[in-house]
Amino acid sequence: MTPPTASELAGLLRSGATTPQDLAARARADLERISDLNAVLRYTDSLAERQAERAARTLAEVPERAGPLCGIPFAYKDVLCVEGVETTAGSRILQGHRPPYTGTALRRLLDAGAVPVAVTNCDEFAMGSSNENSAFGPVGNPWDPGRVPGGSSGGSAAVVAAGAVPYSLGTDTGGSIRQPASLCGVTGFKPTYGRVSRYGLIAFASSLDQIGPFARSVADVAGVFSAIAGWDAMDSTSSPTPVEPVEDQLGRGIEGMRLGVPHEYVAEGLEPGVRAAIETAFSELERLGATLEEVSLPTTEAGLSTYYIIAPAECSANLARMDGVRFGLHIDRPSLTDTYLETRGNGFGPEVKRRIMLGTYALSSGYYDAYYRKAQKVRTLIADEFDRAFATVDALVCPTSPLVAFARGAKSDPLSMYLCDVLTLPVNLAGLPGISVPCGFSEGLPVGLQVIGPRFQDGVVLRVAHAYERATSWHAEQPPVPPVASGAGS
Amino acid sequence: MSAGAVSGLTELMQRYEAVIGLEVHGQLLTESKMFCGCSADYIGSPPNSNTCPVCLGMPGVLPVMNRKAIEYTVRTALALNCEIPEHSKFDRKNYFYPDLPKGYQISQYDMPMSEHGWLSFPVDGEEVRCGITRVHLEEDTGTLQHAGDILQQARSSVVDLNRAGVPLMEIVGEPDLRTPEQAREYLVRLRQILVYIGVNDGNLEQGSFRCDANISLRHRGSAELGVKVEIKNMNSFRAVQRALEYEIVRQGRLLDQGQAIAQETRGWVEAKGATISQRSKEYAHDYRYFPEPDLPPLQLTADFVERVRAGLPELPQQLVDRLQRDHGLSTYDAAVISAEIEDARAFEALVGAGVAAKSAANWLMGDVARLARETRLPLQRSGLGITGLAALIGLAERGRINGPTAKALLEELYVQGGDPVAVVEARGLGQVSDEAELSGIVDRVIADNPAAVSDFQGGKEQALQRLVGGVMKATRGRADARLVNQLLRERLSR
Amino acid sequence: MTLSRDQVAHVAMLARLGLTEEEMELYREQLDAILAHVDRLQQVDTSQVVETAQIGGLLNAWRDDERRPCLSVEAALANAPKRRGNHFEVGAIQE
Ligand SMILES: [Mg+2]
Numbered sequence A: 001m002t003p004p005t006a007s008e009l010a011g012l013l014r015s016g017a018t019t020p021q022d023l024a025a026r027a028r029a030d031l032e033r034i035s036d037l038n039a040v041l042r043y044t045d046s047l048a049e050r051q052a053e054r055a056a057r058t059l060a061e062v063p064e065r066a067g068p069l070c071g072i073p074f075a076y077k078d079v080l081c082v083e084g085v086e087t088t089a090g091s092r093i094l095q096g097h098r099p100p101y102t103g104t105a106l107r108r109l110l111d112a113g114a115v116p117v118a119v120t121n122c123d124e125f126a127m128g129s130s131n132e133n134s135a136f137g138p139v140g141n142p143w144d145p146g147r148v149p150g151g152s153s154g155g156s157a158a159v160v161a162a163g164a165v166p167y168s169l170g171t172d173t174g175g176s177i178r179q180p181a182s183l184c185g186v187t188g189f190k191p192t193y194g195r196v197s198r199y200g201l202i203a204f205a206s207s208l209d210q211i212g213p214f215a216r217s218v219a220d221v222a223g224v225f226s227a228i229a230g231w232d233a234m235d236s237t238s239s240p241t242p243v244e245p246v247e248d249q250l251g252r253g254i255e256g257m258r259l260g261v262p263h264e265y266v267a268e269g270l271e272p273g274v275r276a277a278i279e280t281a282f283s284e285l286e287r288l289g290a291t292l293e294e295v296s297l298p299t300t301e302a303g304l305s306t307y308y309i310i311a312p313a314e315c316s317a318n319l320a321r322m323d324g325v326r327f328g329l330h331i332d333r334p335s336l337t338d339t340y341l342e343t344r345g346n347g348f349g350p351e352v353k354r355r356i357m358l359g360t361y362a363l364s365s366g367y368y369d370a371y372y373r374k375a376q377k378v379r380t381l382i383a384d385e386f387d388r389a390f391a392t393v394d395a396l397v398c399p400t401s402p403l404v405a406f407a408r409g410a411k412s413d414p415l416s417m418y419l420c421d422v423l424t425l426p427v428n429l430a431g432l433p434g435i436s437v438p439c440g441f442s443e444g445l446p447v448g449l450q451v452i453g454p455r456f457q458d459g460v461v462l463r464v465a466h467a468y469e470r471a472t473s474w475h476a477e478q479p480p481v482p483p484v485a486s487g488a489g490s
Numbered sequence B: 001m002s003a004g005a006v007s008g009l010t011e012l013m014q015r016y017e018a019v020i021g022l023e024v025h026g027q028l029l030t031e032s033k034m035f036c037g038c039s040a041d042y043i044g045s046p047p048n049s050n051t052c053p054v055c056l057g058m059p060g061v062l063p064v065m066n067r068k069a070i071e072y073t074v075r076t077a078l079a080l081n082c083e084i085p086e087h088s089k090f091d092r093k094n095y096f097y098p099d100l101p102k103g104y105q106i107s108q109y110d111m112p113m114s115e116h117g118w119l120s121f122p123v124d125g126e127e128v129r130c131g132i133t134r135v136h137l138e139e140d141t142g143t144l145q146h147a148g149d150i151l152q153q154a155r156s157s158v159v160d161l162n163r164a165g166v167p168l169m170e171i172v173g174e175p176d177l178r179t180p181e182q183a184r185e186y187l188v189r190l191r192q193i194l195v196y197i198g199v200n201d202g203n204l205e206q207g208s209f210r211c212d213a214n215i216s217l218r219h220r221g222s223a224e225l226g227v228k229v230e231i232k233n234m235n236s237f238r239a240v241q242r243a244l245e246y247e248i249v250r251q252g253r254l255l256d257q258g259q260a261i262a263q264e265t266r267g268w269v270e271a272k273g274a275t276i277s278q279r280s281k282e283y284a285h286d287y288r289y290f291p292e293p294d295l296p297p298l299q300l301t302a303d304f305v306e307r308v309r310a311g312l313p314e315l316p317q318q319l320v321d322r323l324q325r326d327h328g329l330s331t332y333d334a335a336v337i338s339a340e341i342e343d344a345r346a347f348e349a350l351v352g353a354g355v356a357a358k359s360a361a362n363w364l365m366g367d368v369a370r371l372a373r374e375t376r377l378p379l380q381r382s383g384l385g386i387t388g389l390a391a392l393i394g395l396a397e398r399g400r401i402n403g404p405t406a407k408a409l410l411e412e413l414y415v416q417g418g419d420p421v422a423v424v425e426a427r428g429l430g431q432v433s434d435e436a437e438l439s440g441i442v443d444r445v446i447a448d449n450p451a452a453v454s455d456f457q458g459g460k461e462q463a464l465q466r467l468v469g470g471v472m473k474a475t476r477g478r479a480d481a482r483l484v485n486q487l488l489r490e491r492l493s494r
Numbered sequence C: 001m002t003l004s005r006d007q008v009a010h011v012a013m014l015a016r017l018g019l020t021e022e023e024m025e026l027y028r029e030q031l032d033a034i035l036a037h038v039d040r041l042q043q044v045d046t047s048q049v050v051e052t053a054q055i056g057g058l059l060n061a062w063r064d065d066e067r068r069p070c071l072s073v074e075a076a077l078a079n080a081p082k083r084r085g086n087h088f089e090v091g092a093i094q095e
């Protein structure tokens, strides 16, 4: 039987069948039972206790003010700052760092009475597609602990897939929510850029980063999105456009909708099993009354190159503050320059150093125009192509990842690892909303269907995903190992 | 040449022409910092007490720009005759230094908020026009203190981030200046404008107004530019002039010996009266500017610019014109009165209080200016204050007290304060100009000084002053000198 | 184009990354491979295209000039690895 969703747990709380403290305790126990996956970096016990008590009081005294997430446990990625809670971005250089403030997305969840129980493992500074780049060890995929959960939000995907928590927060810069969701068989949503405040998100690439939820149902994903979305005075890039009530979009079906299939996304490079699952999913969407038509995004091929100039360039500046002066690791040397070199040389892992090097090079004098400026122009072309496609279709559907979860250590050279994100990173370059929902299996491993929508049409993306979810049962499939006692009420 | 002129300067400047460009950084007088809510006024606050996660550059924080800082920069740009492009943006300037928390400074690179301005001013009678390349906005850094320099112990430095993130305006001037005096005058005028329009407090000592200079030399008549040297650490107008004079001589002598000028940054050392090379171990700078992704670009519409222009306060030159036109001041008086905005305000307040423009100017430029200097108290903050001074001048103007009494009272009341009218009443300092009362005293003095009388009648004019002095003595200095003279002459000519 | 060891060393210094000789050589090879791939960008015709630095399309995202409370000195310095009094401390700045 499948572990309950957040909405089911909310019902149990209202009926008095369980309490926030009880749910937090069970989540804690389930997370410890899957500790072999190394998906959790640390538990937030005292914060969980405070929040659970607070939620219990709200539910008892002013139930009308208890929102859908009040009293529900969740986990969040180690790149989101909470005052006083160690936040390391999966890096040695931030070990022991306790932010003096709480970021906006977490603030909003805490205000809604949500109960954070754990901080999840991730690739260092969210750079990676396999979660093998964490300074605190790799994360195992619940479907096969020998395989990767995807990245960079691998821990957040794994704890939801294993049924330990109903939802979690991750961040997505080039696919870091959707790709692990696909590899772990859960639903992962990357909202429109600017829809969720980045304040409190330890930046990787500022113009691409976006916070989003993982859950085992589209409805839960939509609920968490509604709780964290909206303009924030602390983030100049957050959009003042009012957030549409996405819940209204759910259940409307996709009868008569026009869905585009980007030919470049299915042309080649897909594992046969992935292709098979996706094609079945396409016919399912047609059976539900949508018309599928092929569209072309010719610049897709240049997307990877564009991304691997822009993201490293921004990260080379964003990570400059890790200098061992105000916080984090400090390796003392007699001279300041040597202190910088030692601290950063030892504090960062290989992938982070590689990207800082790449970005620094792309911005350095003599190369800016050839690389950074050129990439910015190609980015414009990529965004324009999406806009043109959305002039004729309501949303795009395609695979999330060309391949299923691969064995740890299988991708040693950087480029082959980067290729895992070819189908997700163009969405970040264009700032679009994108979701991955479970759509079948290949070699016993989950495959994800990606739905991409126009900017600020997050509701459309959720609507298509929800219609597909209701017509299929893939989202209800449970990983064989490790066994996890279902949540409350069992 | 100025007092601090270096020997040989005049001679060298006959053969070499200096090409000087100045770069000024001015902190803006906003309430809050450029990108966070901490106070922009950090002077005197304990180390690191004026900081927040944003200006500390903590992981995960984001900047949000201060609209007032944008408006003040545009206000400045307009006062300096700049154009305001509709589109501008912020960029990241990347370099590592402990006073730069984020490892990059948010500044403006290829799309500044303003460009193509100019500032024009007279130097020894001739008008100098210096181009303004650009006025852009950035954030100030924190401050470093170097400890352990004294003893030969291991050096270390400490960082205070109270200043980090204060709005900082950079005003880049064209290399249009040709002499140290021109450079100094440019700075005086620029500072005056910034203070007048209320965007900067013009304090060079505390560094809210900072200046770096670029200078190169070339043979007179030659068109191509020489090697540029940058000078830093000059924290007074005089220091700027002296540093430039020193550089002209240093570079001139090297060129005379056929030596090359090193392109470098040099620091002015006040104590040594010299610039010294700051050859840094830093690897060649490469700031890797790129657009700040955390800040949407600016679009300053014509409306926005016109609204700022409408709110532009009176500029120094406009005031000078007005002082001459409306108050009949001479060009010289108008210039002196308007040099410091506080004096200009005091002048207008005195005139507003009914004091005649000419005497208001004379008092301010004379004894008041001296007292303000000696006591380090501008009139506004002195005990006497504007109203006190107005009353004092009033007494003198209406002949209630004579000149010497008025000066004496100014000295006495300037710091301690007090109502001149009341004091004059209480001490009976009022001027004696009653003819009947004075006649008696005059007759007595004539009777008591036969010698002086005969000297005067014998043709010794100055003997009369001995008699005037006698009358003054008898009236404790309060007698109306004019009337006393008149009475004495009447009596002695008989 | 291929990167020289000196170029890699220069970039590492710009980024203040202390690298071993092995890392230096490893990154030289890997960056070469990545840049070779990235050079495909040059085939895209962007003659008529403007740069996209941000996708949000926002303008003038500014705030009013108002003060907000600061952190306490203790909170500001709480994470400091090296502290002297109420200052952050750093090693000798050689210039
Ligand atoms: Mg500057």
Ligand SMILES: [Zn+2]
Pocket: B033, B036, B037, B038, B050, B051, B052, B053, B054, B055, B056, B165
């Ligand atoms: Zn601050």
